[in-house]
Amino acid sequence: MTTPSDAPASQVYSWEPSNSWIAARYGCDPASILRFDLNTSTTTPGWVADALRATFDPPLHEYPDSLYAELAEAAAAYTGAGRYEILVGAGMDEVLDIIAKTFIRPGGRAIVPIPTYSMYGVLTGQRSATIDAIPRRPAAEGFALDVDAICARLEGADLVWLCSPNNPTGAAEDPAAIVRILDAAAALGSAGPVVVVDEAYHEFIRSSFVPQRERYPHLIVTRTLSKAFALPGMRVGYAVAVRPTIERMERNRPPGSVTTVSAALAARALREPAYALATAAAIPAERAWLGEALGAAGWPVYPSVTNFILARVGSPERTEAATLALLRAGIVSRTFGPAHPLRGHLRFTVRTRPDNERLVAVARAFMEEQGA
Ligand SMILES: Cc1ncc(COP(=O)(O)O)c(C=O)c1O
The missing domain is CATH 3.40.640.10 (Type I PLP-dependent aspartate aminotransferase-like (Major domain))
Incomplete structure (x- = not known):
């Protein structure tokens, strides 16, 4: 999602609007928001919690x-x-x-x-x-x-x-x-x-x-x-x-x-780096599933080697309506404005199967409503 024109001033230079802003604007529960727009992983590495309890060098008062x-x-x-x-x-x-x-x-x-x-x-x-x-x-x-x-x-x-x-x-x-x-x-x-x-x-x-x-x-x-x-x-x-x-x-x-x-x-x-490489290794299978499911819903995707995929949604008007339907369901996609060469497309991070299923369900319902 690009920063909406009615975002607060503090958001103007931010890369993406915050969950709390999206929740208030689109009437969804902040806890249920899924960020399909940032190409990030879905879990924090397990060792991080222990590492945060350690003593740092230099200590944090320096x-x-x-x-x-x-x-x-x-x-x-x-x-x-x-x-x-x-x-x-x-x-x-x-x-x-x-x-x-x-x-x-x-x-x-x-x-x-x-x-x-x-x-x-x-x-x-x-x-x-x-x-x-x-x-x-x-x-x-x-x-x-x-x-x-x-x-x-x-x-x-x-x-x-x-x-x-x-x-x-x-x-x-x-x-x-x-x-x-x-x-x-x-x-x-x-x-x-x-x-x-x-x-x-x-x-x-x-x-x-x-x-x-x-x-x-x-x-x-x-x-x-x-x-x-x-x-x-x-x-x-x-x-x-x-x-x-x-x-x-x-x-x-x-x-x-x-x-x-x-x-x-x-x-x-x-x-x-084993954690990162394992994260990456798990992506292709889930990416293939998500790509196929989005395609079946009517949003064909382009080949990807990453943890995100680009989908063709249709006209800019249909894409804007799809973005809103997704947001109301707590799903944030990466959008492209009317002057962007990829208008009519949305980009989605490959998340977990349950998250991806939530996305596909909204995509399917939206396209059915469109009669497409
Ligand atoms: C191609 C590319 N470069 C750089 C960045 C920014 O990375 P960082 O979070 O390290 O600032 C991103 C984040 O989405 C990206 O997609």
């Missing part, structure tokens, strides 16, 4: 370690990068913000293949830079990157925002397409743009561009603990790039935005 050494080391070991090839932030969104501040000049230009993760446009706009929106190939071509169009725009651009697997379409980018963009950017030498590959959903596919960083010093890979690691409330993300690139970004990093508690829990999660 500031966090400004280098987040333990967390950076854990991220380095997890990704196979060096300790100084990691930059830590309060969620990937802060990491993306630091990247934008470092590499997008005020009045500059950043390339955004659309549709993609909305923050790239927001952050580029905040730099008073031009959002160079390049449409993806059509749905029938899997929303693939238009590599020729992107390469034709690289000269003079500050940055290229790529996302693989891509949110909200759910498909992984063709690695050969990303390599072509990296090569073309590298051919421009030091004047070439930085290329960001956002791997928020990495654990669902496992392949990565991290090993390419030495070949492409202008490549930055970004990751998060919010998705397969199931810790979005901890707000931890990180970037991986060669050391000189990380050092440039460090100048724009605030010293203590990641709390001591968050850093400790994220470090442990990265040292023990």
Whole structure:
């Protein structure tokens, strides 16, 4: 769901409206609200409760370690990068913000293949830079990157925002397409743009561009603990790039935005990734069930390799009515406004079977009512 125009001022910059706001607005029970819009896990890892009772180092009456050494080391070991090839932030969104501040000049230009993760446009706009929106190939071509169009725009651009697997379409980018963009950017030498590959959903596919960083010093890979690691409330993300690139970004990093508690829990999660990998491994079967059930209800879905799926609902009017029917039933979906290339679609997180059944029941009832 995008932030409604009548949301309170405190919600204007928030990514999504809160449960209490939705409950009051749509008359549903806040306790029964299901967030199908945030691509998060449905349970907190079991070890977290014990970990929160531990003594932290440094203790909580002191500031966090400004280098987040333990967390950076854990991220380095997890990704196979060096300790100084990691930059830590309060969620990937802060990491993306630091990247934008470092590499997008005020009045500059950043390339955004659309549709993609909305923050790239927001952050580029905040730099008073031009959002160079390049449409993806059509749905029938899997929303693939238009590599020729992107390469034709690289000269003079500050940055290229790529996302693989891509949110909200759910498909992984063709690695050969990303390599072509990296090569073309590298051919421009030091004047070439930085290329960001956002791997928020990495654990669902496992392949990565991290090993390419030495070949492409202008490549930055970004990751998060919010998705397969199931810790979005901890707000931890990180970037991986060669050391000189990380050092440039460090100048724009605030010293203590990641709390001591968050850093400790994220470090442990990265040292023990079995939980995240098991979460990811359970997704394909449930995703297939949900995709089939939504399709049978009349909302066909696109292929996805992630923990969310994009469904085609119909006309923008029908999609708006469906969104409302879902909200009244306490189900929050990710919506796309009238000017968005995905108007007429909704995006759903793959949740548990009972949750998914609740979604499908509302979808079915809605489509029956529509006579569709
Ligand atoms: C592609 C992508 N990048 C980044 C983020 C933000 O992650 P974080 O919670 O670490 O800020 C998200 C969250 O939905 C996402 O989908």
